[in-house]
Amino acid sequence: MSDQGKGVTALGYALLGQISIASRSGYALRMVFETTPMGSYSSSPGSIYPALKSLCAKGLARTVGQGRGGRYEITTAGAELLDRWLRQPVTAEEVARRLDLALLRFAFLMAHPDRGLTHAFLRSFETATAARAAELKAFLDTEPGAAMPLQARLAVEHGQRSLETSARWAADSLRRLTAEQGE
Structure with missing residues (x-):
């Protein structure tokens, strides 16, 4: 940069x-x-x-x-x-640390002349959020995760489920945009 x-x-x-x-x-x-x-x-x-x-x-x-x-x-x-x-792909690290910035990029893509960037963003967002959710699930299935106090486990589960929902949102949004644009 x-x-x-x-x-x-x-x-x-x-x-x-x-x-x-x-x-x-x-x-x-x-x-x-x-x-x-x-x-x-x-x-x-x-x-x-x-x-x-x-x-x-x-x-x-x-x-x-x-x-x-x-x-x-x-x-x-x-x-x-x-x-x-705006052209940066979304990464699992980004969704772990600054999901808000990824979604800010998505919001500004509406004004970008390259409509394909929105599709690329949604594909990378879905991949990254699903990957991070899988990392959290895998952590919960390990000894350190299983040994966490219940309230801490529930907090990690919230993050996992939120990311799974975000991945589904990205896939659904891509389908809806594709249908609207007749692609």
């Missing part, structure tokens, strides 16, 4: 995705995070504005206009970085 992509946070990718769809003011970006399911990202000015400043410093975004009419837009370098991020 280029130096420009180093240090881009989850919030940074969320902001790049939003301004790739349409240039927006900082306030409008804050409202996206405050009024949509993207609320897991902070809508605080103390989070949004430093993240935007960092994206601008890296050459991934720029400001257009000033004052109330000012807004942020993605640069060519930002669009290239976002494209590389």
Whole structure:
């Protein structure tokens, strides 16, 4: 990854995705995070504005206009970085550590001109979530897993079942998109 992509946070990718769809003011970006399911990202000015400043410093975004009419837009370098991020296959490690980031990529694929990327994403998401669920099941079947206190085992089982559900969701979503697109 280029130096420009180093240090881009989850919030940074969320902001790049939003301004790739349409240039927006900082306030409008804050409202996206405050009024949509993207609320897991902070809508605080103390989070949004430093993240935007960092994206601008890296050459991934720029400001257009000033004052109330000012807004942020993605640069060519930002669009290239976002494209590389969107094209990454989902891995079992990613679903173990940052499932939210994988799903954020899925959400931004709706605006990508290469519709095949959504299908590729769903296939890799299904594979990765199923693999991670199988890892958790295998762990529970080992001595350390079997020796865990019941409440801890139940927590791991929740993760396993959630990932199995995610794998089924991906397969179903791929079928539905394929049917809708007449493929």
